[in-house]
Amino acid sequence: MPGENDASSDDSVPSPSLNNSSKYENSTRSQPSSSLPSNVLVPASRLGFGDQAPRYPHLLALPVIRGPVFPGVLTPIRITDNKTISAIEKIMSGGSGGYLGLFLRKDMPDFSKGLEKPEIITCASDLYSVGTFAQIQRMTKLVDDHTDDDSNMKMAMLTRNELKHDDDTDRSNTNHANLLIMPHRRIDLLSVDNVGPPIDVTVSHWERLQYIRGEDSVRDDTIRALCQEVLSAIREVAQMNALFREQVVNMVPSSHMFDMNDPYRLADFAASLISGGDAADLQAVLDEKDAELRLHKALVLLSKEREVSKLQKEISAKVEEKMSAAQRKYFLTEQLKSIKKELGMEKDDKESLIEKYRKKLAEYPLIPEEIDEIIESELDKLSTLEKNSSEFNVTRSYLDWLTSIPWGITTEENFDISDARQVLDRHHYGMDEVKETILQFIAVGKLKGSVQGKILCLAGPPGTGKTSIAESVAAALGRKFFRFSVGGLTDVSEIKGHRRTYVGAMPGKIINCLKSTGSTNPLVLIDEIDKLGRDHRGDPASALLEVLDPGQNSTFRDHFIDAPVDISKVLFMCTANAVDNIPGPLLDRMEVIRLSGYDVPEKLEIAEKYLVPKSMLNSGLMVKETPKQEKSGADESGLETEEPDKEKAESTEPVFRHSEMVPESVSIERSALESLVRWYCREAGVRNLAKKIDKITRLLSLQVVAESEGAKLTEKSSRKSDTWTVSAENLHEYVGKPVFTSDRLYEKDPLPHGVVMGLAWTSMGGSALYIESQGIKRGLDPDGKPRGGGTLKVTGQLGDVMKESTEIAYTVARSRLSEIAPENKFFDVTDVHIHVPEGATPKDGPSAGITMVTAFLSLALDKPIKSDLAMTGEVSLTGKVLAVGGIKEKVMAARRAGIKTIILPEDCRRDFDELPDYLKDDLGINYATDYSSVYSVAFGVN
Ligand SMILES: Nc1ncnc2c1ncn2[C@@H]1O[C@H](COP(=O)(O)OP(=O)(O)OP(=O)(O)O)[C@@H](O)[C@H]1O
Known part of the structure; x- marks a missing residue:
C-alpha cells in the first residue's frame, strides 16, 4: 500500500521526540529482532511518525469496537482473524512501515453472545466514516486457549487501557495477535475496496487542524474556559476514581497530544480517557472539526464520567459506612465482654x-x-x-x-386457732363446717407439729364460696396458695408433665405450683374436680390419685423431673359441684364437706356484711380505712392475696367510709336486699346476688359522677327518686323487673286433683317442684266394654331412675287403692299420664317416689291435696319409705315456696334435727316409714 509521504500540517499528532521511536526509525527487519521473543514482530521500516507519517490513500483497515481510537494515544488491539493477521504481518514486513486505518464498528457487538472476530465486517456501512490512521508499533502472536468469553473480555480490556504485553508467551500456533498501535491522524473513509478479510479501504487524510488564537477574542475566551473546564473535570474525576487516575498517569507519558494549549489535542486526550462512554458519542468527538464543539462534546462525556464517579464514590462510602458500623459494634461488644470478664462481672x-x-x-x-x-x-x-x-x-x-423446686423450703405455719378463726370469718359468713374442720386441722397440727395428711373436698352448688374460702384457709394456715382448675382437663401431662425427650417438654402443674409458690407446703386448690375429662391422652383422674394419696405422694414422680419429689407437705383442697361425678377412687381419698347453699337469712347476712361493702369498694363508692397496725395484704376485693401475712390475722376489722364526692346517703337498704334475694336471685349460692348488687353500685356510681358533673343521662340510667338509698320500693330502677313473681305454679288451695308438691335436690341447690298427673278415660267399645285403661305415660325429661320410680309408684298406688277402695276401678279403665314440669330441665333420682304415689291416689280417689304440703322420699315396691339426701336444701326450697307441712322419711329425722332452728321454726314435720303414714297426712284419713 504505497502512498505519498506528506508531512504537511494535518490532524495528525505533532512530530514526536520519543526515545522509543528512534529505535524503529532505521530498522529494516521484518523478522523479530534477536533481542525480542520470536513471536514479537516490529515493523520492518519506519517511514514517519506523527505529522511526518505518510499519507497513504489505500490502507488495510481494522475495525475497532467499544470506541474510536484517538490520535496520539498508544492503543493495544487484539485480532483473531488469521487472514488479517497474515495481512498485517505482510504490511509490517514490507517497506510501507506497517500503517493501517482504524475504524469504529457501527454495530456494537453483543459480548454476551460472544464475538469471535471483530475485525470481520460484511459491508462497508458497518464502519464509521471517520477513522484513525495508525502505525503498528509491535505485534505479539499468541495461541489462544481461552474460551470466547474470556477472549472477549480480554479484548475489551486491551482496547481500553491495557498496556502490558504477553511478551513472555512463546507459542508457534498463532490464532490471535496483540497489536500495539500508535494512531497518528484522522482519516475519512472514501470507499471499502474489499470487505475482506482483510479489509482494504481507500481513505483521505485530514489536514492538521490548528487553532489560531487572536482572531476572535470571545471565541478565544470560550475555548480557554472550555479547556480549563475540561482540565478541572479530568482532575476531579481523577481524584474520585482511582482507575481513571491510573489511566491519566499511564497516558500522559505515552501521549504526544497532551497539549493544554491545543484545544483539539486536549479534547482528544479527554475523550480517550472516557472508559464508560457511549461509542457513538466518542465517535462524534472524533468526527468533529470545530475546536469549540469538539471540546464541548468531550466535556459532556467527561461530565457524565464525573457523575458516575461521584455516584460510585457515594455508593462505596455507604458500603464502607455500613461495614465500619458493623465492625465497630463487633469491636465494642468484644471489648465490653473482655472488660466484664476482667471485672469478674461475666464469666464464660x-x-x-x-x-x-x-x-x-x-x-x-x-x-x-x-x-x-x-x-x-x-x-x-x-x-x-x-x-x-x-x-x-x-x-x-x-x-x-x-x-x-424449693427443696426443703417451708413457710411458717400458723397454729393459732383464734387467729385462724378471725381470718376465716373476715371474708366468709357461715360455712361453719369448713371453718370447724380447718380449726381441727390446726389443733392437730399444733399437737403434731404439722398440718397434713388430709384432702378436703368442698362440694356444693355454684357460688357458695368454695373457691374463695380455700384462699382464706391458706391465709389462716399461713400457707402460700396455688389454684388450678381441672375442669375439662383430659391430658395427663398437665398434671404429671411431659417426658424430657419431647420438644418443648415441661413439668406438670404440681411441680409448677412448688416453683411458683416457692415453698413445699402450699395449699393447692384443685378446682372443679368433678369435671375431670378423659381421652386418648390418658386418664388425669389416675394421675391425681398419685398426687392426692398421702401414702404415695412423698415420692411423687413427675415425668419431666423423673426423680422423686416430696409433696406430702402440700395441703390439697378440691372443689366440686356434684360429688357423684368424682371418680370413686379419688373420692375415697377425700374428706368431703358438703355446702348446701344458703337460705334467705344467710344470703341477707352475706349480702349485707360481705357483698355490699365489697361491691361498694369495687365501684369506688366507698374506700377502706386501713387501721394503722394492719399491713396491706388484702387486695381491692377485700380478699387476701396469695401472700398470707400473719399480722393480718391480728388486724382489726376494716372500716369503710364513703368516697369524697359520694353523698353519705348512698346505701343499699336491707329491704332491697330482701327483695333481691326473694324475687331476683333464687339460686343456692350468692354469685347472682353479687352480680345484681354490682349492677346497683355501678349505676349508683354513674349517677353520682353524672350529677356532680351536671351531665345528662339516659332515661333508663338517670335517678328517678330523690333519694340515694336503694330500697325495695326503688329497686326496680336499678335491676329491672323481678325475675320471679310468684313462688308457686299453683296458687289456689287445694291443688287440682292429681297434683302434689315434691322436693328435689340438684347440684344447683334444692327446689320445690310439682308432680302432675291426669287420667284419660276412653269411651266404651261397640260391645259396651271399656276401651283402654291400665297404661302409664311419663314425660318431663326424667332420667332412668326417675322413670323406674314412676313405675314403682304406679304399682304401689294401684295396690294401695285396692286396699283403700276395692270398688274403685279407676286404674283399670283409665290411662294415666304423669308429668314433672319444667319439661326442659332434666331430672333424675328416686326421691319423688311418695309424691308420685300420692299424685296417682289423688287422681284415683278424686281427692285434692293441700297446697301447703310438700313431701320427699323414695318408695319401695311394697310401700316402704326410704331415706333421701339434700334435706337442708329441700327444706329451704320448701320454706321459699311457703310450705307449712313437710313429709320426710323417718330415716331423715336426724338430718332435719341438725338444721338450724330458723329453718325448722313454724314447719310441721311428719316422718314416714311406710306409705300409709304419708297417705294419712296427705289425705287427712287413716
Ligand atoms: N359465705 C360467704 N360469705 C361471703 N361471701 C361469699 C360466701 N359464699 C360465697 N361468697 C361469695 O360468692 C362469690 C362466689 O364464690 P366462689 O367463686 O368461691 O364460689 P364457688 O363455690 O367456688 O363456685 P363454683 O362452684 O361455681 O366454682 C365470691 O365472691 C364469694 O366471696
Whole structure:
C-alpha cells in the first residue's frame, strides 16, 4: 500500500521526540529482532511518525469496537482473524512501515453472545466514516486457549487501557495477535475496496487542524474556559476514581497530544480517557472539526464520567459506612465482654450458668441425696456439651427446673386457732363446717407439729364460696396458695408433665405450683374436680390419685423431673359441684364437706356484711380505712392475696367510709336486699346476688359522677327518686323487673286433683317442684266394654331412675287403692299420664317416689291435696319409705315456696334435727316409714 509521504500540517499528532521511536526509525527487519521473543514482530521500516507519517490513500483497515481510537494515544488491539493477521504481518514486513486505518464498528457487538472476530465486517456501512490512521508499533502472536468469553473480555480490556504485553508467551500456533498501535491522524473513509478479510479501504487524510488564537477574542475566551473546564473535570474525576487516575498517569507519558494549549489535542486526550462512554458519542468527538464543539462534546462525556464517579464514590462510602458500623459494634461488644470478664462481672456463659445453679442450690436447706446426685451429673454433662447443641438446651431446661423446686423450703405455719378463726370469718359468713374442720386441722397440727395428711373436698352448688374460702384457709394456715382448675382437663401431662425427650417438654402443674409458690407446703386448690375429662391422652383422674394419696405422694414422680419429689407437705383442697361425678377412687381419698347453699337469712347476712361493702369498694363508692397496725395484704376485693401475712390475722376489722364526692346517703337498704334475694336471685349460692348488687353500685356510681358533673343521662340510667338509698320500693330502677313473681305454679288451695308438691335436690341447690298427673278415660267399645285403661305415660325429661320410680309408684298406688277402695276401678279403665314440669330441665333420682304415689291416689280417689304440703322420699315396691339426701336444701326450697307441712322419711329425722332452728321454726314435720303414714297426712284419713 504505497502512498505519498506528506508531512504537511494535518490532524495528525505533532512530530514526536520519543526515545522509543528512534529505535524503529532505521530498522529494516521484518523478522523479530534477536533481542525480542520470536513471536514479537516490529515493523520492518519506519517511514514517519506523527505529522511526518505518510499519507497513504489505500490502507488495510481494522475495525475497532467499544470506541474510536484517538490520535496520539498508544492503543493495544487484539485480532483473531488469521487472514488479517497474515495481512498485517505482510504490511509490517514490507517497506510501507506497517500503517493501517482504524475504524469504529457501527454495530456494537453483543459480548454476551460472544464475538469471535471483530475485525470481520460484511459491508462497508458497518464502519464509521471517520477513522484513525495508525502505525503498528509491535505485534505479539499468541495461541489462544481461552474460551470466547474470556477472549472477549480480554479484548475489551486491551482496547481500553491495557498496556502490558504477553511478551513472555512463546507459542508457534498463532490464532490471535496483540497489536500495539500508535494512531497518528484522522482519516475519512472514501470507499471499502474489499470487505475482506482483510479489509482494504481507500481513505483521505485530514489536514492538521490548528487553532489560531487572536482572531476572535470571545471565541478565544470560550475555548480557554472550555479547556480549563475540561482540565478541572479530568482532575476531579481523577481524584474520585482511582482507575481513571491510573489511566491519566499511564497516558500522559505515552501521549504526544497532551497539549493544554491545543484545544483539539486536549479534547482528544479527554475523550480517550472516557472508559464508560457511549461509542457513538466518542465517535462524534472524533468526527468533529470545530475546536469549540469538539471540546464541548468531550466535556459532556467527561461530565457524565464525573457523575458516575461521584455516584460510585457515594455508593462505596455507604458500603464502607455500613461495614465500619458493623465492625465497630463487633469491636465494642468484644471489648465490653473482655472488660466484664476482667471485672469478674461475666464469666464464660457456661461457667456463669453453672455458678448460677450452684448459688441457687446453696439457698435450699435440704436437697435429697438422689436429687443432689442427679443435679451434679447434669452439671457435669452441661460443662462438656457444646453451647449450641440441642442437648445443651434440654439439659439446661432440666437444670432450670431442678434448681427451681424449693427443696426443703417451708413457710411458717400458723397454729393459732383464734387467729385462724378471725381470718376465716373476715371474708366468709357461715360455712361453719369448713371453718370447724380447718380449726381441727390446726389443733392437730399444733399437737403434731404439722398440718397434713388430709384432702378436703368442698362440694356444693355454684357460688357458695368454695373457691374463695380455700384462699382464706391458706391465709389462716399461713400457707402460700396455688389454684388450678381441672375442669375439662383430659391430658395427663398437665398434671404429671411431659417426658424430657419431647420438644418443648415441661413439668406438670404440681411441680409448677412448688416453683411458683416457692415453698413445699402450699395449699393447692384443685378446682372443679368433678369435671375431670378423659381421652386418648390418658386418664388425669389416675394421675391425681398419685398426687392426692398421702401414702404415695412423698415420692411423687413427675415425668419431666423423673426423680422423686416430696409433696406430702402440700395441703390439697378440691372443689366440686356434684360429688357423684368424682371418680370413686379419688373420692375415697377425700374428706368431703358438703355446702348446701344458703337460705334467705344467710344470703341477707352475706349480702349485707360481705357483698355490699365489697361491691361498694369495687365501684369506688366507698374506700377502706386501713387501721394503722394492719399491713396491706388484702387486695381491692377485700380478699387476701396469695401472700398470707400473719399480722393480718391480728388486724382489726376494716372500716369503710364513703368516697369524697359520694353523698353519705348512698346505701343499699336491707329491704332491697330482701327483695333481691326473694324475687331476683333464687339460686343456692350468692354469685347472682353479687352480680345484681354490682349492677346497683355501678349505676349508683354513674349517677353520682353524672350529677356532680351536671351531665345528662339516659332515661333508663338517670335517678328517678330523690333519694340515694336503694330500697325495695326503688329497686326496680336499678335491676329491672323481678325475675320471679310468684313462688308457686299453683296458687289456689287445694291443688287440682292429681297434683302434689315434691322436693328435689340438684347440684344447683334444692327446689320445690310439682308432680302432675291426669287420667284419660276412653269411651266404651261397640260391645259396651271399656276401651283402654291400665297404661302409664311419663314425660318431663326424667332420667332412668326417675322413670323406674314412676313405675314403682304406679304399682304401689294401684295396690294401695285396692286396699283403700276395692270398688274403685279407676286404674283399670283409665290411662294415666304423669308429668314433672319444667319439661326442659332434666331430672333424675328416686326421691319423688311418695309424691308420685300420692299424685296417682289423688287422681284415683278424686281427692285434692293441700297446697301447703310438700313431701320427699323414695318408695319401695311394697310401700316402704326410704331415706333421701339434700334435706337442708329441700327444706329451704320448701320454706321459699311457703310450705307449712313437710313429709320426710323417718330415716331423715336426724338430718332435719341438725338444721338450724330458723329453718325448722313454724314447719310441721311428719316422718314416714311406710306409705300409709304419708297417705294419712296427705289425705287427712287413716
Ligand atoms: N359465705 C360467704 N360469705 C361471703 N361471701 C361469699 C360466701 N359464699 C360465697 N361468697 C361469695 O360468692 C362469690 C362466689 O364464690 P366462689 O367463686 O368461691 O364460689 P364457688 O363455690 O367456688 O363456685 P363454683 O362452684 O361455681 O366454682 C365470691 O365472691 C364469694 O366471696
